[in-house]
Amino acid sequence: MHDVAIVGIGMHEFGRHDGVSGMDQGVVAVRRALADAGTQWEDLEFAFGGSKDAGSPDTMVSRLGLTGLQFINVHNGCATGGSALISSYNAIRSGTFEIGIALGFDKHERGAFRVRTRGDNLEWYGESGMALTTQFFGMKINRYMHDYGITQNTLAKVSTKAFRNGALNPMAWRRKPFSEEEVLESTMLSYPLTQYMFCSPGEGGVALVLVRADKAKEYTDSPVYLKSCVVKSRRFGSFEVFSPHLANEFSEGPTVDASKAAFEMAGIGPEEIDIAQLQDTESGAEVMHMAENGFCEHGEQESMIQNGETEIDGKFPVNTDGGCLANGEPIGASGLRQVYENVLQLRGDAGERQVPGDPCTAYTHVYGAPGISGVTILSR
Amino acid sequence: MSQVSVQDTVLTGIPGEPRLIGGKCPDCDNHVFPMQKDCPKCTGDQIEKVELSTKGILWTWTIQGFPPKAPPYIGETDPENFEAYGVGYVELPGEVKVEARLTENDPTRLRVGMEMELTVVPLAIDEEGNEVVTFAFRPTENN
Numbered sequence: 001m002h003d004v005a006i007v008g009i010g011m012h013e014f015g016r017h018d019g020v021s022g023m024d025q026g027v028v029a030v031r032r033a034l035a036d037a038g039t040q041w042e043d044l045e046f047a048f049g050g051s052k053d054a055g056s057p058d059t060m061v062s063r064l065g066l067t068g069l070q071f072i073n074v075h076n077g078c079a080t081g082g083s084a085l086i087s088s089y090n091a092i093r094s095g096t097f098e099i100g101i102a103l104g105f106d107k108h109e110r111g112a113f114r115v116r117t118r119g120d121n122l123e124w125y126g127e128s129g130m131a132l133t134t135q136f137f138g139m140k141i142n143r144y145m146h147d148y149g150i151t152q153n154t155l156a157k158v159s160t161k162a163f164r165n166g167a168l169n170p171m172a173w174r175r176k177p178f179s180e181e182e183v184l185e186s187t188m189l190s191y192p193l194t195q196y197m198f199c200s201p202g203e204g205g206v207a208l209v210l211v212r213a214d215k216a217k218e219y220t221d222s223p224v225y226l227k228s229c230v231v232k233s234r235r236f237g238s239f240e241v242f243s244p245h246l247a248n249e250f251s252e253g254p255t256v257d258a259s260k261a262a263f264e265m266a267g268i269g270p271e272e273i274d275i276a277q278l279q280d281t282e283s284g285a286e287v288m289h290m291a292e293n294g295f296c297e298h299g300e301q302e303s304m305i306q307n308g309e310t311e312i313d314g315k316f317p318v319n320t321d322g323g324c325l326a327n328g329e330p331i332g333a334s335g336l337r338q339v340y341e342n343v344l345q346l347r348g349d350a351g352e353r354q355v356p357g358d359p360c361t362a363y364t365h366v367y368g369a370p371g372i373s374g375v376t377i378l379s380r
Numbered sequence: 381m382s383q384v385s386v387q388d389t390v391l392t393g394i395p396g397e398p399r400l401i402g403g404k405c406p407d408c409d410n411h412v413f414p415m416q417k418d419c420p421k422c423t424g425d426q427i428e429k430v431e432l433s434t435k436g437i438l439w440t441w442t443i444q445g446f447p448p449k450a451p452p453y454i455g456e457t458d459p460e461n462f463e464a465y466g467v468g469y470v471e472l473p474g475e476v477k478v479e480a481r482l483t484e485n486d487p488t489r490l491r492v493g494m495e496m497e498l499t500v501v502p503l504a505i506d507e508e509g510n511e512v513v514t515f516a517f518r519p520t521e522n523n
Contacts, residue, residue, distance in 0.1 A: 039405055111467050115452065124386045124390050125452075126451065126452025126453065127386055127453065127454045128453075128481060128503065128514035128515075129448050129455055129465065129467075129481065130480075131448075131452055132444065132448055135442050135467050137439045140440070141439050142442055142492075143439065143440035146492045149467075159403040164415070187446070188443070189445045190442045190443065190444060191445065192442075193442075236421045243479060244414060244479050245411075245412060245413035245476045245478050246439075246476070247410070247421070247476065248476060284483075285456075317434075
């Protein structure tokens with residue numbers, strides 16, 4: 001087994017870009033990642049690319065170069081970016097390849113994700129008004145608040161932090177801070193979650209150049225190492241999005257499983273992580289994912305967030321680039337954005353939003369339909 | 381105007397006595413909804429059709445505050461006329477938790493643990509002039 005290093009990162013600004021295709025944004029991200037690594041498209045041996053709504057990633061070879069490299073498209077719900085990354089990671093770890101790229105881009109229509117339930121015997125589910133991701137998030141956090149005493153003000157604080165961090169991030173979509181009152185008084189979309197507590201489907205692209213660790217110094221003085229990379233699907237009894245029924249018995253979700261496996265693989269524990277990017281599709285998700293990923297006990301988030309511990313200058317900074325809330329969610333790129341941010345932070349290149357104290361370890365987590373989770377642990 | 385079910389293999393007994401059609405695995409007693417042959421618990425493939433209980437306990441809930449996209453939604457999507465509606469999981473004891481519309485859309489009148497019973501709510505009028513209904517749960521008088 002070989003260790004794997006990230007030596008180049010590239011991103012196309014997240015947001016809304018009229019007249020710029022999702023593929024255009026993916027190509028920009030790739031060119032920026034190659035420039036960052038000081039390498040060329042023709043040097044790459046493989047690519048794994050993901051996009052949900054913006055075309056087949058492998059067709060970008062006609063723009064970047066017909067070099068004959070192995071290019072595999074990845075399509076895995078909200079974990080599409082994470083799945084492109086784990087595929088790249090394994091391709092190098094196994095010794096098959098020395099250098100390649102993981103990339104993702106997307107461009108979604110405005111408003112909540114439209115879910116197509118035709119052709120899978122669930123037409124009635126969509127017709128009845130239940131095939132909405134937003135409802136799942138409302139129902140999951142509502143139960144969690146009931147069980148663990150999380151308040152709506154804490155949900156608002158998660159949002160205000162995200163938009164404050166986003167304002168410091170030139171790549172972010174939402175760059176205007178909001179007050180807690182504005183968050184709480186915005187339209188109630190899915191009780192107890194208001195409009196400014198939800199992220200929106202958006203646009204953007206991210207690419208990461210990966211190499212076998214023993215080659216890393218040929219490309220950069222500041223390689224970042226992938227200590228673990230895990231994707232897990234759900235087990236019987238977990239509570240997932242788009243479930244017409246749930247079992248009465250309970251089991252932990254895929255986030256808990258992916259997190260445990262990732263820590264085991266990296267050989268460290270949650271207390272050794274300096275910063276984390278956690279899936280914050282809405283503000284309740286960030287709260288629940290802090291505990292599901294092992295960073296606190298259920299219910300402890302209330303005091304942690306009220307005390308500012310998850311702020312950039314707090315004890316445990318979470319979603320330092322503004323997360324999905326400030327960046328939006330272009331599905332193919334979203335999980336890779338988290339890794340991009342962690343690489344910047346570990347290099348000390350995060351500018352105005354740089355976490356103080358020279359962070360050494362960083363964590364990413366994505367979650368999505370239909371019950372899938374991806375985790376990475378990075379270190380300098 | 382006569383009532384028809386949004387999907388009669390899922391919601392039966394319309395008009396009249398609504399029942400949900402689920403399944404029960406003969407090997408492990410696991411329940412599913414809607415009916416499917418394959419058992420996600422024991423990996424068997426012999427699940428048999430059963431009518432699910434009409435009474436249960438509210439496990440969690442939310443209020444759908446904006447019109448869903450159409451398609452797939454067939455109910456009211458005009459923002460002027462759209463009325464928020466409740467959605468929740470109702471735990472049917474000994475069976476399964478079912479995701480369903482709720483008749484109640486006021487957060488102050490919903491709480492985890494409430495007793496609920498099965499009913500229907502109207503969605504749309506079809507081409508033949510029938511009222512299309514889907515299943516919903518309402519708080520019982522015991523609350």
